[in-house]
Amino acid sequence: MPRHVAIIMDGNGRWAKQKGKLRTFGHKAGVESVRSSVRYCRKHNIESLTLFAFSSENWLRPVQEVSTLMELFNLVLGSEVKKLHKNDVRLRVIGDISRFDTKLVNKIMAAEELTKDNTSLTLNIAANYGGKWEMVNSCKNLIKSVKEGLIDIDAIDESVFEQQTSLAGQPDVDLLIRTGGDQRISNFLLWHIAYAELYFTNTLWPDFDEDAFQLAIDEFQSRQRRYGMLNEQVNSK
Structure with a gap:
């Protein structure tokens, strides 16, 4: 089994349109798929699940849709956190939350504090997140540490950089799933998916x-992960 699965949750709007509903209806329906994915990961002992809920580019969507997404985020935090805690799930929100209103930020911080010691699954919700933003932010943190004399510039390597990222301490992503039919990464977890297997579904x-x-x-388990080696080298391990 993969240790870390990431999902780009796409297709809510089209799902709603097919049913003659508003796009916001699809976002609300998608909450059950989040619950289903968490159940699956708990059942199969997957360590981390990272869900792309709201990208830094999604602010460009219609104001009503953005407002509904924020309201939904508030509601889900209120209704789901105790269930996650009861099931030993740690919740983390990754991304630049400074743009959210104070009420939502306080709910995020309270949820993270409540679940911080849970170990069965780490559920990362990427909200106002972008892969380029994360890498720039990580660089800024490293530069600050160098300026303050906390680290020598020559000591910076991949592992040191990793510690400045949003998912520090978690396994790299093994499997990236995108629903909805599109086959692109959309600025998601650029550092963490370096050797991830990609799975696109309609x-x-x-x-x-x-x-x-x-x-x-099943598709993930059928693939051979070579990490730059030859088939023969992998098979000999």
């Missing part, structure tokens, strides 16, 4: 249940 996010998750895992 299934729209609200239809992505545990069976659909299993199909992605």
